[in-house]
Amino acid sequence: MNVTVCQSCGMPLTSTDQFGTEMDGSTTREYCIYCYKDGKFEQPGMTLEGMIEMCTAILKEEGMDEESGRSMLRNQLPFLKRWRNEGNVGNGPDGTATVAHAPIHAGAPSSDFASAVNDTLLTKEPVRYVTLPGKRLAGLSARTTNAIEMSGQGSIGTLWGRYFASEHIPATEAARYGCYTDYADGIAGEYTILIGHEIGEEERLPEGFDEVQLPPATYAVFTSRTGPMVEVVSEVWGAVWAWSHQQDRTFTGDFEYYDERSLDPEHTQVDVYIAVNERR
Numbered sequence: 001m002n003v004t005v006c007q008s009c010g011m012p013l014t015s016t017d018q019f020g021t022e023m024d025g026s027t028t029r030e031y032c033i034y035c036y037k038d039g040k041f042e043q044p045g046m047t048l049e050g051m052i053e054m055c056t057a058i059l060k061e062e063g064m065d066e067e068s069g070r071s072m073l074r075n076q077l078p079f080l081k082r083w084r085n086e087g088n089v090g091n092g093p094d095g096t097a098t099v100a101h102a103p104i105h106a107g108a109p110s111s112d113f114a115s116a117v118n119d120t121l122l123t124k125e126p127v128r129y130v131t132l133p134g135k136r137l138a139g140l141s142a143r144t145t146n147a148i149e150m151s152g153q154g155s156i157g158t159l160w161g162r163y164f165a166s167e168h169i170p171a172t173e174a175a176r177y178g179c180y181t182d183y184a185d186g187i188a189g190e191y192t193i194l195i196g197h198e199i200g201e202e203e204r205l206p207e208g209f210d211e212v213q214l215p216p217a218t219y220a221v222f223t224s225r226t227g228p229m230v231e232v233v234s235e236v237w238g239a240v241w242a243w244s245h246q247q248d249r250t251f252t253g254d255f256e257y258y259d260e261r262s263l264d265p266e267h268t269q270v271d272v273y274i275a276v277n278e279r280r
Helices: 048-061 066-074 111-122 146-150 156-165 229-242
Strands: 019-021 027-032 089-091 097-099 128-132 135-144 176-181 191-198 210-214 217-223 254-258 271-276
Touching: 048 066, 066 229, 128 271, 135 156, 135 176, 156 176, 156 191, 176 210, 191 210, 217 229, 229 271
Parallel strands: none
Antiparallel strands: 019 027, 089 097, 128 217, 135 191, 135 210, 176 191, 176 254, 217 271, 254 271
């Protein structure tokens, strides 16, 4: 059975007894039994922030560092179906992104949540380390932050649409990159996102495109499972956030790599390359 994740709490659904149920008693693979039962959410008043805090507490009980768990969830849960269009994120009085708070309710996902996540995601290490020469990428770019992207006012989705609408994209089978560079403050600050493809050093930059020059670097490579693109990209970044070697990151440039395995958006596998200190 292909593993999916609950579109409310992010729990990997590894067996049919974890599936939520509809009013007629049939099961749904969109939600887990702890979040969705008899055709309705078990905690209808739950907010995104409430879910993040509830799941953080569960992961902490199972031995995961609290801040690592919270960071992972903040970068995974907002992209799940239940929360994508809920308007949970707004602007505070100082202009920064804020998320509505709510109390944690009873009936939360049990320790099954933590064990399932640990089995399929949180214990996941890089599949390999590679050292690559520099790359020159061409595409469309924007300056953004994680908070902006979580607010629903982000630019990444728009950039992908504009890129594929461009007359300068290469053949369908050519690899695409989602490249993250120019970090202002590691994971906390602004960064530049470029959606594009690799070009030669002497190749002319297409009109209207920006470029990024990635330096030679060593990368920790995380590989997703095969599944719907919106799910697997979120999951593999969750593995990056949960990785116990955050101190090894150099932030010289990270990228998502989409090759022939990602041509079908419902059956996609993607690699995420995280720049790290050279391994000895």
